[in-house]
Amino acid sequence: MSFFQAEKPDWNSIGIFKVSNVSGKQRDLVPSKTTDGDSDMDADNSDSDEDSEDEEEGGSVTPVLQLCKVAHGGCSNRICAMTQNPHICASWSDAGYVQIWDFSTHLNAWQSETEVPRGASSVFNQAPLFNFKGHKDEGYAIDWSPRVAGRLVTGDCKNCIHLCEPTSDATWNVDATLFTGHTASVEDLQWSPTEDHVFASCSVDGHIAIWDARLGKSPAIYFKAHSADVNVISWNRLASVMLASGIDDGTFSISDLRLLSPKSEEDKSSVAHFQYHNHPITAIRVEST
Numbered sequence: 001m002s003f004f005q006a007e008k009p010d011w012n013s014i015g016i017f018k019v020s021n022v023s024g025k026q027r028d029l030v031p032s033k034t035t036d037g038d039s040d041m042d043a044d045n046s047d048s049d050e051d052s053e054d055e056e057e058g059g060s061v062t063p064v065l066q067l068c069k070v071a072h073g074g075c076s077n078r079i080c081a082m083t084q085n086p087h088i089c090a091s092w093s094d095a096g097y098v099q100i101w102d103f104s105t106h107l108n109a110w111q112s113e114t115e116v117p118r119g120a121s122s123v124f125n126q127a128p129l130f131n132f133k134g135h136k137d138e139g140y141a142i143d144w145s146p147r148v149a150g151r152l153v154t155g156d157c158k159n160c161i162h163l164c165e166p167t168s169d170a171t172w173n174v175d176a177t178l179f180t181g182h183t184a185s186v187e188d189l190q191w192s193p194t195e196d197h198v199f200a201s202c203s204v205d206g207h208i209a210i211w212d213a214r215l216g217k218s219p220a221i222y223f224k225a226h227s228a229d230v231n232v233i234s235w236n237r238l239a240s241v242m243l244a245s246g247i248d249d250g251t252f253s254i255s256d257l258r259l260l261s262p263k264s265e266e267d268k269s270s271v272a273h274f275q276y277h278n279h280p281i282t283a284i285r286v287e288s289t
Contacts, residue, residue: 013069084149099128155186181219202230246281
């Protein structure tokens, strides 16, 4: 899934890609030594020769890229697929609204096609399942709950956070009461991997907040994490007390949430801080393997 940023608002679209007919052999990152002293590289070369011979006998294997585009009103700031149903996606528009889409029709069409057309693709004019225009400004922060299907949280550049709950297969209810606590743009949101009602947010104000929707609309924990904008966060899926954050000054940190007290202005949670990059961190991910 990707989005295209066009010169004119009406030209914008969401791109859905599928790559098929991919072949090849998965290789170790570092060749290991065999018992006779030869490396696996020699064996791999031999296998490559055999693969080449097979291709010559059966014809070359060419990967196929399929693409369809769905028209999107305004530039898409960010797009996110639902964990439980990846064909359901939510997008943030720079026009200031959030839309939820069902792309199952396009995916199912690919499954049934025997002959795949190559070259230019058409732009489909598809209506979204849901269109939420309650934010006061455009935004970038958006995340689906990995535990509760359809539960969505969104944050905008006016420091407002909304919670969307599914009411049926095709509609969502947006809580009219905002989650408030940040004093500047909400840059990223992440649901807890272990708690149904808990999510984290980060902001241009340098703070990270932990929210529990059962306790009201104020953050349960709110702390000054960095002296610069906090652009992105990533929750550890195996150790849920650990949260990574990427900062505008090019650094990134690991925080242990057990070391925090509610609304502490002093950050005592940082257990590691890395200074490898020279420019702002705009993406960060903690792998769970």
